[in-house]
Amino acid sequence: MLVLWIRTFQLGVKSLMLHPLRSLLTVLGIFIGVASVIWLLAIGEGISRKAQEQIESLGATNIIIRSIKPPSEQIQSSGLLLQYGITRADYERLVSTIPTITRAVRIRELRQRFSYGGRMVDGRLVGCTPEYKDIVRLEMDRGRFIEDTDLEDLKNYCVLAAGTAERLFPFEDPIGKVIRIEEQYYVVVGVCKPKMPSAGIGGSFAAQDFSSDVYIPITTLWWRIGDVIFTRRAGSLEAEQVELSQITLQVDKTENVISTADVVKATLARYHPTEDYGVTVPLELLEQARITRMMFMIFMGLIAGISLVVGGIGIMNIMLATVTERTREIGIRRALGAKRRDIIRQFLVETVVLSTLGGITGILVGFICPLLSEAIMSAIQILMPRVYDSLPEIVRTMRPVIVPSSVPLAFGIAVAVGVIFGLYPARRAANMDPIEALRHE
Structure with missing residues (x-):
């Protein structure tokens, strides 16, 4: 046969x-x-x-709450002052009343101008706590990150992102130098390694670029800058009051994330009728x-x-x-x-x-698909750099598997x-x- x-x-x-x-x-x-x-x-x-x-970079056991500016007609205002977003009272309320929360990280973000020796960088000033480094997965290149004693003593210390350090200090070691943020001065105690931008995930979590950040103790930001930010637009002066830009809550177990998120949403809804906040649950997005x-x-x-x-x-x-x-x-x-x-x-x-x-x-x-894909992207980067730069980050960094x-x-x-x-x-x-x-x- x-x-x-x-x-x-x-x-x-x-x-x-x-x-x-x-x-x-x-x-x-x-x-x-x-x-x-x-x-x-x-x-x-x-x-x-x-x-x-x-x-997954946001954390499967995390719940992220961010302040969102609602339409102007819905914002509570006192004269020229516009008030919106999550507050320190919300933070205390959530931490004290929800037992499944094991850690809560407060963040306040502002757009500011940083300068040193005639060089200037427009970027994001982030008031944070030491836990922020682990939440965002930052890695140190030199020096150290913000510590608890910095928060307690209201230190005017700062940590630079890799891009900020490179533009402000192209030929010097930033550690120990003093940079200017608007009208105030901060001592550089650390520099982070480069970190890839994160894409916008969910309706309440916008894309974030970490290359131009400066990190300072959040208590120092509250004391030196405060909650009210003044902006001049078209000849008029506008003031916004935002206490916290983001609260990241860490839950004890994965199976408790969804139920805890429901409690968080219900609690915030009682004190924020205008819905000037957004809740992102990475576990839900992952599923x-x-x-x-x-x-x-x-x-x-x-x-x-x-x-x-x-x-x-x-x-x-x-x-x-x-x-x-x-x-x-x-x-x-x-x-x-x-x-x-x-x-x-x-x-x-x-x-x-x-x-x-x-x-x-x-x-x-x-x-040979992965090799060919990488060769095509390299060719586009060399032959058509403008086209390559216009491609979404996920397309440039994606590799076939x-x-x-x-x-x-x-x-x-x-x-x-x-x-x-x-x-x-x-x-x-x-x-x-x-x-x-x-x-x-």
Whole structure:
């Protein structure tokens, strides 16, 4: 039996080699289908992982509350003073009444101008506590971060982001130097390592760029700058009062995050009728991202599967033409004693050879997807720098990830497509009348 299959295989390969170009084009259809399955799923996985990394960086056990400026007609105002956002009273209320909260981090952010020795940088001034470093996952390059004693003593210390330090101190070590923030002076005690920007996640969490930050003790910010910020626009003076820009709550267990978030929302709703805040729950977003990933992968797989079906149609078309061309050969074989199953086996072997060869080459090319993607992005960066800079951050940093299951899946579908679409031509050849086949010219 094995010898019979080997001889059938040899005969099938010989028949295909009689028309190399036609066979090559047929293989090409399967090759494109298999490669597209692997490539599209790899790209989808890469995008999905990048999005999930952004969400996971916020912490699966965290609840993030941010102040949001509502429409002007909804803001509580006292003359020129506009009051909105979460308050220190909200912080105390949440920490004291919700037992599942293990840690709470207060943050106040302002847009300010930083200067040193004639050099100036417009960036974000962040009043924070020592826990902020762990929450945001900052890493120190030199010096240290804000400490508890700095908060207690209202120290005029600051920590610079990598971009701020590079622009203010291109040729000096910033540690121990004094920078100016508006009309006040702060001593640099640390410099952070570069950190990638975070994308906007959820309706209440905007994208954040950490490259131009300066971090100071939040108590120092309250004492030196206060809660009221004056802005001059179109000849008029506008004052805004915001006590806290963000509160990050850490919950004791993952299973308590959703219920704790519901309590937080209910508590804030009682004291903020204008909804001048937003609550972001990374765990909820993570679950949504996983569901979206599954739907996205299925969608991408279906698109790639269409390519395989098209390749299968190509196989059927070629094999039907082959049956017509080899009608006399089929008649001779039947006259010499070949049975119908022998004819079916012969044509099925040929289709399986075509689909297998296309599947193998498609897998080999599919594996170079990450390398090719990186080469394309490097070429765009060199040849078209403006186009590269205009691309979203997730596109520039995303790298395709080969999904292990996509390889056997694509190959299995390719072979199955070859068998299914080759079965009809094979049966048609086997059902020919030997006498009529011998008369065919």
